[in-house]
Amino acid sequence: MKYIDPHIHCVSRTTDDYLYMARAGVVAVTEPSFWAGYDRSSASSFADYFRHLTEVEPKRAARYGIQHYSWLCINAKEAEDVGLSREVIGLIPALLDNPHVLGVGEIGLNKNTRNEITVFEEQVDLAARHDQLILIHTPHLEDKHKGTAIISSILRNDPRIKPERVLIDHCEEHTMRMARDHGFWAGMTIYPVSKVTPQRAVDLMEVYGTKQLCVNSASDWGESGPQWLTDTLLEFRRRGHTEAEADEVFHNNPCRFMGQSPKWKVEAVGADG
Numbered sequence: 001m002k003y004i005d006p007h008i009h010c011v012s013r014t015t016d017d018y019l020y021m022a023r024a025g026v027v028a029v030t031e032p033s034f035w036a037g038y039d040r041s042s043a044s045s046f047a048d049y050f051r052h053l054t055e056v057e058p059k060r061a062a063r064y065g066i067q068h069y070s071w072l073c074i075n076a077k078e079a080e081d082v083g084l085s086r087e088v089i090g091l092i093p094a095l096l097d098n099p100h101v102l103g104v105g106e107i108g109l110n111k112n113t114r115n116e117i118t119v120f121e122e123q124v125d126l127a128a129r130h131d132q133l134i135l136i137h138t139p140h141l142e143d144k145h146k147g148t149a150i151i152s153s154i155l156r157n158d159p160r161i162k163p164e165r166v167l168i169d170h171c172e173e174h175t176m177r178m179a180r181d182h183g184f185w186a187g188m189t190i191y192p193v194s195k196v197t198p199q200r201a202v203d204l205m206e207v208y209g210t211k212q213l214c215v216n217s218a219s220d221w222g223e224s225g226p227q228w229l230t231d232t233l234l235e236f237r238r239r240g241h242t243e244a245e246a247d248e249v250f251h252n253n254p255c256r257f258m259g260q261s262p263k264w265k266v267e268a269v270g271a272d273g
């Protein structure tokens with residue numbers, strides 16, 4: 001079957017991963033801007049990074065028949081430097097017309113600090129002013145519940161933000177309900193060393209349902225990989241859910257969320273089209 005990885009950091013992956021995804025049935029990926037594993041020294045590093053995301057990766061993906069889209073921002077970890085963040089935010093408007101850019105992301109919080117919140121609010125404002133979709137990164141482990149609550153409240157207090165145009169990612173058992181309570185989309189990341197395993201992911205789908213949910217691998221330079229998303233799809237089918245149900249979660253839900261951008265070109269499959 002065909003499916004989509006709605007959150008993967010292809011700049012950190014090899015061409016073998018593209019080949020793997022093509023063999024496994026991945027037809028499209030979306031790549032948010034994130035932390036490179038080290039703090040960048042200047043805004044010009046981000047300018048090059050954005051060129052990599054918007055020009056290099058779409059071509060690399062196309063060689064494997066995969067459509068590549070991206071999201072631009074400064075990530076929460078480097079947002080601690082507010083001056084640098086404002087320089088980077090200044091680079092983004094000129095790139096929002098790129099045919100592969102879906103919106104602003106992954107913005108959010110890391111340690112829930114005052115500076116991170118300031119930069120988060122400025123990037124929400126950027127998205128609102130330019131009518132962009134938003135992809136949200138939520139913090140790790142013990143900071144996740146509090147961070148998700150702060151993020152949700154900032155978004156709800158901005159009347160320009162339509163919740164159905166925001167996806168709150170990296171949800172787990174203690175945040176899944178909060179993320180979708182107010183009409184936002186939820187994302188779930190299969191990254192067993194720090195996030196969800198395929199078994200836990202399918203448990204979560206069975207308990208909370210799959211409406212307004214996108215499942216991803218968030219593969220990056222860490223112990224991760226696109227195969228975790230395939231394994232989740234297989235676990236979902238192994239438990240008796242039909243192929244049509246799998247299409248809905250792993251292909252059509254990303255199409256519904258991303259399809260709110262006129263740039264998204266992948267059509268939903270199956271009866272509900």
Ligand SMILES: [Zn+2]
Pocket residue numbers: 007009032034106218
């Ligand atoms: Zn990410």
